[in-house]
Amino acid sequence: MARLGQLEAAVMERxxxxxxxxxxxxxxxxxxxxxxxxxxxxxxxxxxxxxxxMVLREKTGRAYVYRPTRSRATHAAELMEQVLASTSDRGTALLRFVEHLSPGEVSDLRAVLNTMPDQAPEER
Incomplete structure (x- = not known):
């Protein structure tokens, strides 16, 4: 997935x-x-x-209407996965990322991780 340019990002935000x-x-x-x-x-x-x-379009009358193919959260997660895939040490990269989270975000992350079943590395 390609990163969005400035105008693309502005349109997608809308x-x-x-x-x-x-x-x-x-x-x-x-x-x-x-x-x-x-x-x-x-x-x-x-x-x-x-x-x-990134968007689907369908004809409505003489014009197209557009809507995103994925949510903002899904897009962000795909970008994060892309970044993690580019490093040979995912654990360290994740640690550095988590160090920048606020205490509330760390708490939210812990809560989500506690609801997930354990997975073997090859299941990612």
Whole structure:
């Protein structure tokens, strides 16, 4: 999975937060509150995200509407897995990551880990 560019990430944040199919025009109008951007630019970004498998599109009337193929949490988890796959010492990388978590996040992590069944390393 490729990392998202700045505009792609801005578009995806909107799609994730709206949690419904949206047209290019709606994304454009929201983005124009923050910056000048052309309709064709937003359309191209959504087309690229579709090509990358990040969004689904379906024809509604004469226009397409777009929605994410995965949740924000799933996307973040896939990125984290990609980073872990790039190191030969996953344990140390995980330890360094956990050291940066807040006490509340560590508590949340412990709670999740306590609900998971034990897995052998080859089952990952």
């Amino acid at each position: 799609l994730w937060s709206w949690d419904r199919p949206v047209a290019v025009r709606e994304v454009l109008e929201d983005m124009q509150r923050e910056r000048q951007i052309a309709y064709t630019t937003v359309m191209t970004v959504l087309d690229n995200l579709h090509r990358k498998g």
